[in-house]
Amino acid sequence: MSGLWCEAAWLPGRGVVDSVRAEVDEAGIVTSIRSGVPAEAADLRVAGVAFPAASNAHSHAFHRVLRGRTHNMGVGSFWTWREQMYRAAGALTPDLYEELATAVFAEMVVTGWTGVAEFHYVHHQPDGTPYGGNTGGQHAMELALARAAVNARIRLTLLDTCYLAGGIGQPLSREQARFGDAGVEAWLQRLQSLREVVARDFSPDHVSVAAALHSVRGVPEEALPVIASRLPEDIPLHIHLSEQPAENEACLQATGLTPTGLLHRHGLVTSRLSAVHATHLTESDIALLGAGHATVVMCPTTEADLGDGIGPAAALRDAGARIALGTDQHAVVDPWLEMRALEHGERLRSGQRGWFPPEALHEAASDAGAISQGRRLPGLQPGRYCDLMAVDPASLRTVGSQRDQLALTATAQDVATVVVGGRLAARKGIHAVLGDPASLLAAAIAKIDTAPEGP
Template identity: 35%
Template sequence: MSSRQTLYAQHALLPEGWATQVRLHWNDSGDLSLIEKNVPAAPHEKQASYVIPGMTNLHSHAFQRAMAGMTEIAGEGPDSFWTWRDLMYRFALAITPEQMQAVAAQLYAECLRYGYTSVCEFHYLHRAPDGHFYQQRAEMAARVIAAAEQCGMGMTMLPVLYSFSDFKDQPLRDDQRRFRTDVDDILNLVGDLESLRSAQVEVGVAPHSLRAANTQQIQELEHALPSGRPIHIHIAEQMREVEASLAATGQRPVELLLNTQKVDARWCLVHATHLTSAEVRGIAARGAVAGICTTTEGNLGDGFFELPEFIEAGGVFGIGSDSHVSQSAVEEVRWLEYGQRLRLQKRNVASVAGRRRVADFLWQECLKGGAQAAGRRVGQLSPNYRADFLVLDDQHPNLADLAPDQVLSSLVFSGNDNLVRDVYVGGRLCVENQRHVHQDQIQNDFRRCMQQLRSL
């Protein structure tokens, strides 16, 4: 037994719940190979008090980390998602491949420190600023994957199909020229990235939205995509989008998607903020993941997901940090519950019979939904799953001497200190004592990059 490939946990969160005196084993490939329970610790063995699975961040636009905090100035008229988007486009038009990698590495290092161990990158910056593809067509996507590899972050790369500016196949605006792709472009990008797939990297696709890709294109893409690959889409984020869909097609966005596509467990419907009861039940019945991004949805004024009704329908859901106004898995989970409390004026909303601890229910459900959205074997401490886990800080007053069934409640709902001490991804120690192992270099690269971008 190699001590470098085991960790002994006094308490570990397994799929069936908390277990005590647990030894985790993983192999050279970074997969868990054995979970021993109720065993004594060996002399000189590396130990931890509380170990939980790392979270999947199921929706990320990495380059937007560069503009976090820069859009919080009120304009002369009403501000909205659509006014925010204008600044986002300015950054999107300017960022270089080298800057893309520096920003993504900073983001992923932060996400790791705050509890994410996998990310689904909804990537639409494919072309050079002049609108042409780079000599290496997948240059920008490969840079993002390189940043994940640099940090140790698990990755699901999702090249984005982006052909139109609005419903009825309206042509793209000039400031959207870096996003422009058709179905063949996306399939070519998927092929170009095939050699980068591994136990750490999956490649799926993402029709940007029903505004930016029409239903025929999405059908063609889904049909040509290799079996089992994840498919993500923005849907019903803003009421303006819902109203435009009704005007153009006579159907709401989710209604249109469900009526025209083979939506199933491969799909992740991101935001789905504005739903009817029929749409809530429809998503749940198809087994698709609802990708909820509470900090971004709050920042942009999107609205609230219909969480209680979705839970009642047996729906699968997970969390994403999207525009990266927060990089904390804990904050995302916390506001998933707090948003519902504010909306409904109730407490302890996210629970079901037999599972009344809200933090435990949310963390475990988001682990499941995130893993499904990623299309990777992550999200649980079980043999043949990735050795992705968090060691919590048992010396912090919020966790010291807690019974295991109190740990997640304290993690999620008590204070803003980061309670994640160490982070392992694929058995690799990426964060130790709350610092990324390459933090200094990553931060220096990011600072240089931001000096350039802030001059825009």
């Protein structure tokens, strides 16, 4: 048992409270809290205002390589951006991906994210051949991500992704060969094998395996009933959904249904589903996702960067869906900016303010993201992980703010302390074990820039 004392902390249902002390067990779980008490000699002391740490509900770690490199193509689009993404994916090896992901996960930790759902589809060698032998077996890329997460002290939910087609009715392209499996049965078998290996080698508090379908473009309809009947009921399921109007149009033409309608036809719109983006939805889609109590993962800074549009977050919430947040392609790695962008998107759409008050923004950033990963919630409450992000309330950006409204003024630059499981993980942008993530990122990106491309 260890102790942690916060100068001030946001507590569920109480707002910001001064002098909060928590007892934490060996698993990093809060066993008790008291407020208005002094610190004890051996306590980890946390200055500023502590909030539940953020849970990143959607990440593609290797996309971090593209930040600041895709804006020189004139009138670009998601589809032209995607070609650069394929080139970055083609350069990855297990060792290089572990190095890059360690840096990306460290960047997340120092900014306040202590859990991540990694939407992973770079499974095989660039020509599609499974890894094996000296590379660490068929799960070489997946285990590289698991080791990276442990190195960075982030809780990883590895979303092993089913990716079988290059579009509706189209085979995988040359660039997509390493993403795919021989069919839905092959994916299910590989997923089960991966779950067994990870359960054997890693604590579930640190690394767990769940499932993802790339999209209705990437998974043919005939595979959906197989997945619905065969996927273990105890694991989360994520999917990119209606990110682009072109996806909706292709799905309607091929099936007569929207992507959401197609998933509903096969019984996949349930409370374990996390629909990522959900930017271009019909009123019927919103009703289906709400009635199924699905999680919708908004990635506001990515959706802005790619020009995807503003998803109907408030309408989805009002219909019964849960809203979570993710960094996706990492144009920004900052939970505070994602929270702010969620509210600002609704303001821009409606011309009104106050759609997501600060408490709802923290719930989206923290609790909803953890739920989408099937994880224990973070924060200062008995039974939760003692995972915290504490901000300086007197910085240039935050000075004068009411403490319970810091979600609307703080940024990652104001994160003074990050705690994972009651242990110090980062202070003032420096990782407690790995040091400055910028140096790690610079080294990894330089290696990718000089790596040979895949076939």
